[in-house]
Amino acid sequence: MVEKIKVNLxxxxxxxxxxxxxxxxxxxxxxxxxxxxxxxxxxxxxCPPEEVEELIWDCILFIEG
Numbered sequence: 001m002v003e004k005i006k007v008n009l010x011x012x013x014x015x016x017x018x019x020x021x022x023x024x025x026x027x028x029x030x031x032x033x034x035x036x037x038x039x040x041x042x043x044x045x046x047c048p049p050e051e052v053e054e055l056i057w058d059c060i061l062f063i064e065g
Contacts, residue, residue: 007036009052012059019063026065033064 015032018024037060 007040007056007060009056012056012063015063016059029063030065033060036060037064 015024015029019026019029
């Protein structure tokens with residue numbers, strides 16, 4: 001069985017900080033966000049708490065570009 005990707009607010013915050021501090025490239029961040037979205041589309045991502053789900057997906061779309 002394949003491990004499901006966990007999507008959470010802490011990961012979003014960390015990725016945004018890395019991007020803003022030039023610790024990773026825009027392309028690296030976009031690829032990471034694309035992977036999360038694709039896994040979610042395949043129902044392979046674990047769902048975040050409902051109260052932050054919209055914020056998390058807004059962050060994914062922003063990072064993905």
